[in-house]
Amino acid sequence: MNAPVEEVVYIVPILDSTDVLKARQSARELAARLKLGSADQTRLATAVSELTRNVLQYAGQGQCKIIDASSDTQTRITVVVEDHGPGIPDIELAMRDGYSTSGGLGAGLPGVQRLMDEFHLISQSGHTCLTITMSRPRLAL
Amino acid sequence: MTESTDFNLSHFIESHQDKLLESWMKGLLPEWRRKHPQSVDEDTLRRQSRQLLDGLAKLLAGQLTESWEPPLDHSITLLLRNLSSARVKQGYRAADIAHYLVTLKRVLIHALLQENLTGDLSRFGDLLATVEIATDSLTTLIYEIYAETRERIIAQQSLSLLELSTPVVRLWDRVVMVPLVGVIDTARARQVTERLLESIAKFEATVAIIDVTGVPILDTSVAGHLMKTIAAAQMLGARVVMTGISPDGAQTLVKLGVNFSEIPTRATLRAGVAEALLLVGKRILSIKEEQ
Numbered sequence: 408m409n410a411p412v413e414e415v416v417y418i419v420p421i422l423d424s425t426d427v428l429k430a431r432q433s434a435r436e437l438a439a440r441l442k443l444g445s446a447d448q449t450r451l452a453t454a455v456s457e458l459t460r461n462v463l464q465y466a467g468q469g470q471c472k473i474i475d476a477s478s479d480t481q482t483r484i485t486v487v488v489e490d491h492g493p494g495i496p497d498i499e500l501a502m503r504d505g506y507s508t509s510g511g512l513g514a515g516l517p518g519v520q521r522l523m524d525e526f527h528l529i530s531q532s533g534h535t536c537l538t539i540t541m542s543r544p545r546l547a548l
Numbered sequence: 549m550t551e552s553t554d555f556n557l558s559h560f561i562e563s564h565q566d567k568l569l570e571s572w573m574k575g576l577l578p579e580w581r582r583k584h585p586q587s588v589d590e591d592t593l594r595r596q597s598r599q600l601l602d603g604l605a606k607l608l609a610g611q612l613t614e615s616w617e618p619p620l621d622h623s624i625t626l627l628l629r630n631l632s633s634a635r636v637k638q639g640y641r642a643a644d645i646a647h648y649l650v651t652l653k654r655v656l657i658h659a660l661l662q663e664n665l666t667g668d669l670s671r672f673g674d675l676l677a678t679v680e681i682a683t684d685s686l687t688t689l690i691y692e693i694y695a696e697t698r699e700r701i702i703a704q705q706s707l708s709l710l711e712l713s714t715p716v717v718r719l720w721d722r723v724v725m726v727p728l729v730g731v732i733d734t735a736r737a738r739q740v741t742e743r744l745l746e747s748i749a750k751f752e753a754t755v756a757i758i759d760v761t762g763v764p765i766l767d768t769s770v771a772g773h774l775m776k777t778i779a780a781a782q783m784l785g786a787r788v789v790m791t792g793i794s795p796d797g798a799q800t801l802v803k804l805g806v807n808f809s810e811i812p813t814r815a816t817l818r819a820g821v822a823e824a825l826l827l828v829g830k831r832i833l834s835i836k837e838e839q
Contacts, residue, residue: 424733431765449765449796453804456767504805512775514768518804 417473421462430471431456441482454519458488466492483542495530558609575651587638612681632693653683714740716747723824724753729762737773748786755824759817761792771806791820
């Protein structure tokens, strides 16, 4: 088995709401290219949409990196969303369903965690980085 | 052989206008005709190009420094503005429009080369540089105008898209429908809510169908906007039926923890219409059944 090769497929700077569309379309496109089902494509696109929208709302701008980390045995897409905004003051609270500081539904972050297979969040003032991964076993050819 | 020191570029263009125009059009027309067979009006183009050569001759009478830019109120600027914005509307690409002036540059340089001005090489170099500065800055200008026109068209389109994109349709007595298409951001959501509430009041609707078939991604932000719209409609006494959530969308919404369970939802608009009619005590029958 070959070691997984991480290939950054898209880097989308997040500056305004059209970039949210660009980011999620890119994610969907990569998922489709790697032959993930349409439900998984929608999951990934929705998760990217949530995170990039958060960037706009709380940090103003940031960056979304979409990475193909597939290996022989699994299809693996990692998305890294980063910003240099004020950070999340209380991560535990932010991960709680129904909690929102902005009058939203408060389902974004915990929802994304449920949509994805892996979810890492680090946040401090000046740097917030979310790494999400969707992995599916690759069907035998 | 002309002495290059006496050579006057402005005068050269004036006296060779017909010949220059001929080679210019010969270089330009085949390509434009091939790409835009419908929109090449040769007479107009020749007239405009002749005016441009006139304008260029006048410009070149003065000294051009390297940082030279065509003055904004010069006839040549206005001419290029008309030409470029008209072509944009006909669907010409930036490269096609740039091709217009690139061809002119080639024709001018070619004509100068044939004048045997090689007696004074440095003077000849100056001449070429002048032609280059003039045509290059005109090309920059025409490109700027092109981008400007495009941006204006895009701005107009997004404005009219916002206007068009939220029609509220009266489906039947007391039933209204909003088909949502595209991206639902805060501005769109506010507009949808306003129009829906207006129509509910105007038609005394008791049922409102919100169809989201055309919404590509239902994330928490879109769901949040929808919920606010639905709450407002319910406050006016209308019941809301939501239709068009795709199977993928439904799974994703559930995972996200978005709960639409208090609102009757239907997979298709067709089922939603049936539900809405039922709520106002109607149903659709085929003519045979009625008889």
